[in-house]
Amino acid sequence: MDTSYQRLDTSEADLLADFLTDGTWPFHGPAVPDRDTVGQRVLDGHYDGDDSRTFWIVEGGEKAGLIRLFDLADAGEGGTPLFDLRIAPAHRGRGLGGRALAWLTAYLFTEFPDLRRIEGTTRRDNHAMRRAFRSHGYAKEAHYRDAWPGEQGRVHDAVGYAILRRDWLSGTITLPDWNDEAPTT
Ligand SMILES: CC(C)(COP(=O)(O)OP(=O)(O)OC[C@H]1O[C@@H](n2cnc3c(N)ncnc32)[C@H](O)[C@@H]1OP(=O)(O)O)[C@@H](O)C(=O)NCCC(=O)NCCS
Numbered sequence: 001m002d003t004s005y006q007r008l009d010t011s012e013a014d015l016l017a018d019f020l021t022d023g024t025w026p027f028h029g030p031a032v033p034d035r036d037t038v039g040q041r042v043l044d045g046h047y048d049g050d051d052s053r054t055f056w057i058v059e060g061g062e063k064a065g066l067i068r069l070f071d072l073a074d075a076g077e078g079g080t081p082l083f084d085l086r087i088a089p090a091h092r093g094r095g096l097g098g099r100a101l102a103w104l105t106a107y108l109f110t111e112f113p114d115l116r117r118i119e120g121t122t123r124r125d126n127h128a129m130r131r132a133f134r135s136h137g138y139a140k141e142a143h144y145r146d147a148w149p150g151e152q153g154r155v156h157d158a159v160g161y162a163i164l165r166r167d168w169l170s171g172t173i174t175l176p177d178w179n180d181e182a183p184t185t
Contacts, residue, residue, distance in 0.1 A: 001060045002059070002060065003059045003064075003099060003100075004058045005055045005058070005067070005100075007055055008048055008053075008056060008066075013039045013043075015063065016042065016054075016066075017038040019086075020066075021033075027129070028086075051071060051073040052068060052072060053069045054066065054068045055069075057087070057096060059091065063088075064088050064091040065096055066084075068083060068084040069083050070083070070084070072112075077114070080116075080119050081108055083104055083120060085104070085120075085129070097129070098131075101132050101133070101138075104118075105137070106168075109165055115165060117164050118163050119141075119161070119162045120138065121144075121160045122158070122159060123148050123150075124148075124156055124157040125156060130161075133161040136163075137163045137168055139161060139162065139163070139167075139173050140160070140161050141160050141161060142159065143158075144158040144159070
């Protein structure tokens, strides 16, 4: 099925609120923003402004997912953009998230020619997101213990991945040197 990526228009606050409040987001913490908050954030440039851009993932004419790119203001001047990727529950597990990750990676490296790297963090048990990272050129760079507050007072580990422009261009994955500490005597 055809997939396209369409920039969010500021007139689409209601559609965005529908998308966010209709879906379940098990790895985004308990707080689902209410409609008024979504509307205010659209006005404030949280989704589209100097520092962020948001795209619908449209499949077969349906809004099946959302990509929010942020920390863009200093992208290419040493800064590293981040993203939030959400596929609506009915569309998960069919390759859309992986393809969206490939698309947003190419989009950022193309839009910001001096950008060296893109980062993404997720919860340790978000297996689909972790596999998508691994399948699309991202390397695990960080493991943060007890860093992700969950439901009912639980905490989870968080894991950080990143892709380098030079790896993206060459189709390789450069792994960090994890054994770079001098042995203790
Ligand atoms: C995480 C998410 C973006 C992945 O998108 P998706 O369309 O569901 O995933 P895909 O079908 O593209 O699959 C990506 C990979 O995960 C695997 N996968 C898919 N669902 C899985 C599951 N439930 N458990 C384990 N692996 C899974 C696929 O086999 C694929 O692996 P491969 O790359 O080795 O072939 C999507 O499920 C989602 O939006 N989840 C809720 C929001 C979220 O967690 N966003 C990420 C926040 S950081």
